[in-house]
Amino acid sequence: MPVCKIRHIRLLAAVLAVPILVIVSLQTQAEYADVVLNRNSEKEGVRPVVYPHWFHRIRFQCRVCHTELGFEMRVGANKVTMEGIIDGKFCGACHDGETAWTVENCDLCHSGLPGMETGITGGHKTLGPGNW
Amino acid sequence: MSIVKNLITPAATVIAVFILLLFLVNKESHSADPNQFNRLMAPPSKRNPPPTEDGIHDGPGASMLQTPKSAFGTLPKSKSGNYIDWVKALDEKKIQPRYDRNDPEVQPIVMDLNIVHEVKGSMPNVVYPHKQHTEWLDCSNCHPAIFVPQKGANNITMASILLGEKCGVCHGKVAFPVSECRRCHSQKKKQSAGAKAAAK
Known part of the structure; x- marks a missing residue:
């Protein structure tokens, strides 16, 4: 009986320890310059958008979005809406089914963890006192 | 009697598991050397994690996105930011980002002009390329x-950069962070006559 009990405990401990250790070791390691867009997303019942700068800069120079498409270089300064995107503004200039995937692939952009605030993530920041 | 025994055994098991977990969690936080260098920094193996593990992604789409590591494989490395030297990657033509949204053939209009900012402190002067x-x-x-595109018209300070103004609009957010001091402060100062005399 004692041997059986010890085995029982060991098994249970092993099973329960896995998620606990995962939670302990889980930290935010977002990629540098990932942008969270959550002005409207969660209000409208979808996940926040995560925009990866690294992915886009491999394919386009900064100027394409920040001049041609009119994205201001300040978080929160761009009022990106789905209506605008469908009309070909902002993300919609490329996410039109020709250059990049269409707006029907909601989950690919709206893939952020619920509850995140609009802003730049991923470490080093020059956003203001205390943030550095 | 057997009913009591049947109740005690699971109860004891649960308590034992709880104590074990507490021990394990405690051990996790103390397992590594508490005085190690860069205790809170991600080790190289944990850098550039896939979207499913980076702590900001969620939902079914995350697993379909490209992982940074698969994209960064052949690109030149750096010590900060994405751990990629983007300027070098462009120089070496490892990446060919489009200048024009639609036409991959259009070449950028490049201006080769260095601006030297003489800094007041002891740091080397800034060369802006x-x-x-x-x-x-x-x-x-x-x-x-x-x-302002005029010599001497811009009062650039490290304080304003750290507040996200001037160079800090990009550097520290999307371009290499200001922890890379010597990438900007790269020109050795000419020693003034007074300083030379003082050194003697």
Whole structure:
């Protein structure tokens, strides 16, 4: 009986320890310059958008979005809406089914963890006192 | 009697598991050397994690996105940011980002002009290369809103950069962070006559 009990405990401990250790070791390691867009997303019942700068800069120079498409270089300064995107503004200039995937692939952009605030993530920041 | 025994056994098991877990959690936080270097920094193996593990992604789409590591494989490395030297990657033609949204053949209008900012402190002078910047950006991205295109018209301080103004609009957010002091502060100062005399 004692041997059986010890085995029982060991098994249970092993099973329960896995998620606990995962939670302990889980930290935010977002990629540098990932942008969270959550002005409207969660209000409208979808996940926040995560925009990866690294992915886009491999394919386009900064100027394409920040001049041609009119994205201001300040978080929160761009009022990106789905209506605008469908009309070909902002993300919609490329996410039109020709250059990049269409707006029907909601989950690919709206893939952020619920509850995140609009802003730049991923470490080093020059956003203001205390943030550095 | 057997009912009591049947109740005690699971109860004891649960308590034992709880104590074990507490021990394990406690051990986790103390397992590594508490006085190690860079205790809170991600070790190289944990850098550039896939979207499913980076702590900001969620939902079914995350697993379909490209992982940074698969994209960064052949690109030159750096010590901070994405751990990629983007300027070098462009120089070596490891990446060919489009200048024009639709036409991959259009070449950027590059201006090769270095601006030297003589700094007041003991740090080397700042050399600002237009070349590397115009390979990515248009003039209008910086001029005139961020920098007045006139010599001496811009009062640039590290304080304003750290507050996200001037160079800090990009550096520290999307371009290499200001922890890379010597990438900007790169020109050795000429020693003044007074300083030379003092050294003697």
